[in-house]
Amino acid sequence: MYRFIQNIGDFFTPGYYTEDFVSKVIQLSGYDNDAIKELSSRFPRLKAEYFDFKTKVKDRRLHNKYIIKETHDFNTKIMEKLGYDTSPAYANWLYIDDNSVIPARSILYNGSQVRLVVLEMQAMIKANEDDVPAGLFEQQYDDTGDMVKEQKYVYSQWSGVISKEMPEGCRINPSKVNDCVTSIFALPPEQRPQYVVVFAGNMIFVMEQDKWDHGAYLAFDLEELFSEASISANRNYYALFYLLASKEVLAGDAQIVLMDKIAEEAY
Secondary structure, three states: OOOOEEEEEEOOOOOOOOOOOOHHHHHHHHHHHOOOHHHOOOOHHHHHHHHHHHHHHHOOOOOOHHHHHHHHHHHHHHHHOOOOOOOOOOOOOOOOOOOOEEEEOOEEEEOEEEEEEEEOOOOOOOOOOOOOOOOOOOOOOOOOOOOOOOOOHHHHHHHEEEOOOOOOOOOOOOOOOOHHHHHHHOOOOOOOOOEEEEEEOOOOEEEEEEHHHHHHHEEEEEEHHHHHHHHHHOHHOOOHHHHHHHHHHOOOOOOOOOHHHHHHHHE
């Protein structure tokens, strides 16, 4: 239906996530045709930059530290198109408890309440057909620098992105990305966000606290988006992407943000 969206675990119910899903979301957004055209115009120019980025990631001669920096920089470009503030990045550690922290790129508030946490991870781009890049449930951060059997990425390789020193007496815990999301959603109510977004270069993941408990989340494939949206009949797919993953939709200033409205209507 929409190749660039993976509706994992029925984040949107099958009865709502249908062929006219894009029309439903646009109608709920309240944007007129000119506004939708403007949203859609933000992304096509990134297509060439994406494929340049992909070429660098596929070059396995490059050190992971360099690839992480390239991924961070590309994530920044996508975030800017989605309306996120990108500077400063990693200004604060996210405390899980007194001794455990998570490297959050940014923490967004609605008033005094945490609304959204943004994380980053390595890009999920294949170097070749036999390559299986570690995904949301395999990638780890590791502040010790020690390699374990299934771990491809160590925290020391993020030093070109995260310059903030580790708090004294703390370590990154949990280290696996999906466990980080689970821990964030288990924080006390005043610290717990409703949404977590993970930027991973070619992939973007959107999680909501209640749906995550049931294994449901959204995954967006940028390469598929560039491919599908190049067809004139799919010209609004870029706008749909914005209306599901932007700061305005997930952590806007309104009392009820668009994603909440979509979830309510879908229910």
